[in-house]
Amino acid sequence: MDRQTMPKLFTNGRIYQNADTRVANILVENDSVAAVDVNPADHQDAAVIDLAGGALYPGFCDSHVHLVEAGVGFSGVDLRGKNDPEAIATAVAAAMASHPGDAPFFGSAFSLADYDVWSLADLAKLDAATGDRVTLLADDLGHNLIANSAAMAKAGITAATPVPSGGKVITEDGKPTGMLREEAMTLAGNPLLPLFTGAAVQEGARRFMNAWAAMGYTAIVDLMGAPIGRILRPEMCREMERKGILPLRVNYNYTFFGLDDLDGGLAEMGHDTDLVRFIGNKLFIDGAYAGGQAWTTWENKEGGHGLHTVAPDDSMGKNQNINRIIARLEEVGLNCHYHIQGDKALDVTLDALAAVVAKKGKLECVHTLIHLAFPRPDQIERIASFAGKVVTTVQPGFWQAEAGLERYYGEANNASYPIKDLFGAGVATGMSTDFFVSPLELAAPTKVMNIAMVGGGASRKPLSMRELLSGFTQGSAATTGKSDVGALAPGMKADMVLYERDLYDVAPQDLAAANPKVLATWVSGRKAFDAASK
Template structure:
């Protein structure tokens, strides 16, 4: 029965929503402290926004004028709260985020002794776990001057296998029980693109770098579908709570794809997912028969990119450098594949119409990827398909302009700089740092940076990323003035790289990334104005509401 009486409803975020029980075609938000961005990178403020029953933005502007024009619209009064377009994380790992929530984390361990205590306590708390899994350890913080070893886990737990990934995901730490189950012996060779750390006698110490991790991980118990659903549910809950309305998943398997499609159809994918297929074999060969999936279930899911790897990570010295590591002159890190093999993989994916996104950390890894992507021409080129380098972390200064010349997008993670600043100069020296984490250098030449976090390696909270991009400091505002502050972004640039430029990097700038007419009404409501609060407070921003396509999916 149609009723016209308006009533006030107080929601959990403490905001008042004026609702009408009748169904209106349009919804009008008023008294908003709204910000969006246009195609010229101009910041636009508004205090009112209209979206329709299709979940698309109709208009933003002046509340007094829009109240008159849309007098019959359902009214939402935000009482001056800040509104932004939904934020986009251009590089994360969705299922891994959900899985990590239930595993052992050593991120808070300040030293090896604390890590050992955490392992023992976790094992005691979960006696039913066949394996003790997790990680997020960082030997640089522990000031060991070396990697930890199997004996140091054995000292607190030796009756069950333990496998703990380093914080960057590019090295693993095993105990003796895990190595025994994996069949690791003194004679086990290093695989291509990987390294088994060994003692003076050639015995495995318990540390496996990059592709060598597969030697242990091949014997891990497989996750069943129930566990994968639980992981996806946990990840979605976390992502929407921090204001991420879209993420780019850097490594989608066949099993992941199945659940993403199912959740999208059932409207359970409360954060949109732009998928990158893991590699160009197996699942890629199967799914590529029908070509890239540009849009699925009203743009909730897409699968139109491929994720490849050139090298490892800086912290584990797996990143491939052109000259030896400054603190380990016996090694230059590892290229995962030869130049010809990389070119073959890039050609295969691009020839089938897929965007090619390649992980590259070291200057040698980045050079390999630049050469491969720059060799693509015509409809397969980065100009058309918008190929990306994921991380683009340490480059020769002479190679940075080549990304702009070849239209390659640098996909970068601001929190990596503030996490790595305690060891980066040790690894590569002062001179090579000039081309490292070089956001300002990229922006100055006109490159669009797509920002992300690489969650769960870093927190998915995009306000931590915006803070790192602007301050180049940790949460204690150290170092004073910022670490290589000459490479910092402005607030507008950081906002843009988590919105419109991240959307551009997924070929989605016409549907996402800003609150413009015809785009999806994906937006968030915040407890403070990130453009006005002191920089040191940006990371403390709390999301009060998250909306996807005009539907509220989260309230604090």
Template sequence: MTTQLLVGGMVYSSPAVPDATALAITDGVVVWVGTDDVGRALHPDAEVVDLDGHFVAPAFVDSHVHLTDMGLRLTGLDLTDATSRTDCLDRLAAHVADSDQAIVWGLGWDASTWSGDQPDDDMPPTTDDIDRVAGGRPVYLARVDEHSAAASTALRELVHGIEAVTGFDAQGPLVADAHHRVRAAARALITPEARHDAQIKALDHAASRGVVAVHENGGPDISGVDDFRSLADLDHGVTVRRYWGQPVSTLEEARAVVSAMGADGIGGDLFVDGALGSRTAWLSAEYSDAPGEFGVSYLDEETIANHLRATTLAGVQAGFHVIGDGAVAAVAAA
């Protein structure tokens, strides 16, 4: 057996040892927590590591990630800090000039926080705006909640009949089914190599923050089958637990989905509704800034109840994406 004794730190531990400064690790297992002097006496032959005042805590688990998205944001077009429509388009132009990828994938814009000197600087980019900057390239720019997106004409044209789909807007961001279809078209343009690089980048980032396990919340309208299955082949020290957001109605169907997808659970981001910022969260009263709009309901109470029954019989963890009070009420009733 080999033992390391870590001393001189601030160790997060139980209330029984609130002043812990040291811990002993034998063959990868924490076997003791306490103070430096007691640790040295109990483990005289241990390799001593000086923590130099650093804080020590159990590793973290991130229970809701989309690894490919996270990696693309880390390596690509991150619009989280954009301050206006003009700024967003300037960032897009700079990225287009430097990127040779088949799809320009941007994430994180939030027009509700924008302002500026130009007309409509507090509004999302339009299709014409994006076309003017990106020319004929497919461009997908997801809002911060990823339940709506602005998209170029070149990307929209990859979805046959999108004009007739719920949530379509010729110039504004796409929501609901129109968004899901455009997202799938954009996702299909990401090469396997680019996808793998993004996933590894995301896991490296998680590890750098003390995260040792993540829960991927995938689904047909989020990551797609190929992306979800590819996660099983990753070779990385961070554990990936996978949840697939697809409704099932019978025990047999639940077992079939788990088997086909290699999923640890059927839920996670199983959409009951959308998000407030995209006005797709399912509300019991109309949106105060959009009279007559109550959001989107993707699953009704009966479908939710059948899903819960089927997954319970299969011994598989269920779960839902629920934002609005109307969606919460439906899940609670089910």
């Protein structure tokens, strides 16, 4: 019998079925848990996996990440720390010199103090660096995009181009400067992202996936889309699976932008493989919290209520009516993830979900609320009232990565990201990083745990290790709509992570990206990462 397919008996360690229950051993057959607490004498044919006193947990899932999108930018330029037009143009020129040719060029992670002041002079500096080569540069939030003149010409962006709902095109003297904000990013992204192809994209995505496996993740929810548009590459992931080089379970979404393209997600159904699985659609309700664009009931310090891409009625057209959108999702059976930051964004979404319940008696699909910067206590109670059909995914790392946003929200910022309250209300809550919005150094589960358990402010109450383990396992699994992951019970997928020490025994302040060390991961019973071989 092949050693990869023969039964495996995991023993001699602290073995957790879930955040609460420990067992003496786990028997794995093929890709799933066959039994726990077995008599080893009854399984002489099994390969014994000696955990040597390490701690084994259900595999961790990063329930909101953009590793495929990061792969698109792999062959371009990292613009982190490049925060003015001159620095951006200089960095792009240097990177293009080492990436010759005329293939489309991508850069990411720049930041500007004020995106609305990007000018035609700034565009000219970029054009001087890029020439006629199509160039797209995404900021560190993923919610602002600079397109050079060649890219705008290729995409057909002119002063007469209609601006999508929830987007802004920055202009000067009636001419677009190349700065596309929020949903306006799709004007360049949707027509031009398909041009970024080839081995470099796969290699970039694989590098990031290998990094996530080494950090202890066995699965991700890859949104395969952003305000820039769809970055739909499931077949690339399936090719990696066929080659035996996919180190993670990839759950992916179909990003859509209104009623007109909602049904596109239906074409993704029925093609799942063991490791690459479609879990539903993804929709933007409002803009970036860190860009001051959360849609709030109260006025922010810039004098507005943020930015929104939908409405609770037909005032933005039938295509953007959230009630019509959610009713259609339920009608066709598509789960959905919703980018929501402000309390107003959450109000209109919960109202639309409640309208379905009022009409049909219940929700059939799983609806995942992403981010939730400013949920009110009454809204958290409403989320809990949907009996597990409305779940959430949050990023404790944002407590650190998005510090200092009082400039947008004033005192209200002190009430942002009340993650502990979601757990307290019994809401299924997944843990995530939102990389590469959040920096790589905050991506390891143990670093997320460190930030979350130390806490930081009145609304940012420390989480317990039990809550975090539940969030990385069962909570994140809830956001996928799948019932075969998230715990190590018989019949469940054998996705597992092994640490050198029990996470319950490590003081919060001592948790770090490499402490305790990840020793190995298994995905569907097959070893995906082994620290000893690195």
